[in-house]
Amino acid sequence: MLHLRAICPPEHTVETLELLRTHPGAAHLIVHRGASVSPEGDLIEADVAREAADDIVDALCELGLDRSGGITMESLDTALSDAADAAEEAAPGEGADAVVWQELLGRTGEESRWNATFQAFLAFACLLAAVGVLTDSSVTIVGAMVVGPEFGPLAAIAVGVVLRRWDLVRRAAVALVGGFPVAMAITLLGVLLGSWAGLFDPHAIVNNHQVDFVYQVGPASFVVALLAGAAGMLAMTSAKSAALVGVFISVTTVPAAGYAMVAAVAGRWDRAGFSVLQLLVNLFGIVLAAAIVLILRRRKQRSAALLRPLSRG
The missing domain is CATH 3.30.70 (Alpha-Beta Plaits)
Structure with missing residues (x-):
């Protein structure tokens, strides 16, 4: 109720x-x-x-x-x-x-704003991902996934496209296009400072094979992004927010951003490039699947509304 x-x-x-x-x-x-x-x-x-x-x-x-x-x-x-x-x-x-569309608009609209809190969480998540890459710790990578706030703007883009709320799409796109470069620049600075201080060696990523999945792009990357986007939007529209945690730890967005910066410092431009591609594939897949879920749920709801007067008659 x-x-x-x-x-x-x-x-x-x-x-x-x-x-x-x-x-x-x-x-x-x-x-x-x-x-x-x-x-x-x-x-x-x-x-x-x-x-x-x-x-x-x-x-x-x-x-x-x-x-x-x-x-x-x-x-x-x-x-x-x-x-x-x-x-x-x-x-x-x-x-x-049931989907309460006004509630969904309000929720995604609030989570799609590029503000200091969003930027701070995204920067912390990328820094955690960089630490996970440098220490070859998949557990730390998972922690970075959970901290990352990027699903809010991605969901907002899907909602905005389906409902033709282009103001929401623009606001969410600004949060992503502005937020990720800033977070990656902060991560790059952190990796450079850590390397200069002798805390770690960025070149160690060559032998850190537990986190290779972060930059290895393939069909499975897109499939996982689609499944995560569908599950995430289903969780948001059915008020089962606990399922969103599973979505957060299944997509390689923030880890890819962090890995790209570590690889750049280590001079491994091939891995840096593949990491950025992994990031883009996951972002696109999540938005696409989330939009499809919304379209299907909206059609189902409209069909039910059309059948309602017939059933009453």
Whole structure:
């Protein structure tokens, strides 16, 4: 279940209440007359089944509440209520399969911004990857994968392309195109300083075979990227965020960026080039698969919406 709060101008309160009261996927309807100060209006609350949330939000937006008032939603971990159970049973489809598009837009939009936090995580991840390459430690490479924040912008690009939100695509692309070069430059500086201080020898990568998979590009690289992108987007759209950890540790994006810098310092330009190619293959594969998953889920949701009036009739 999701908890919905809508700030509603008084002239639309009756319509909004009627909409929520008659929708089978809504329960626990509450109205606070004049409770909202800015913007002024009534505060309406309801618990809605996840599979009905998209329909309800679209209907509220048609009333103009997103412009003249406000609409917020948050997940409910527990709802002990016969009314809530009835709403979930009456709503078409399964909650785990439902995509709340406005929620997805908000989530990916927030995670796609190129800011100091995003850049710091990406730089730390690339530095960890470089350490893993230099020490021939696959465990450290996995740690770098988990720390890397790049899946957010990649998911945002897929969402933006499917929903034709080009502003979201541009913002996410800026985060990737700007973030990776900066993180790689920081990593290059770190490797140079470490080599100068005698902490490690970059040329040791020639014999560090446990991490060779980072720069070895092949059909399997693209297949893994496709599977990871599909699984990641499925996790985001079905509210199963725990599965994203598995996605993070299956793609060779951040490790490839880190390896490229170590190989460059060691003068192994062939490995550096293949590492950059590995990075690009993984980025493209993730976005492609994520977009395909979204397209399929959107078509399924639209088909269900078309069949709904027929089933009622």
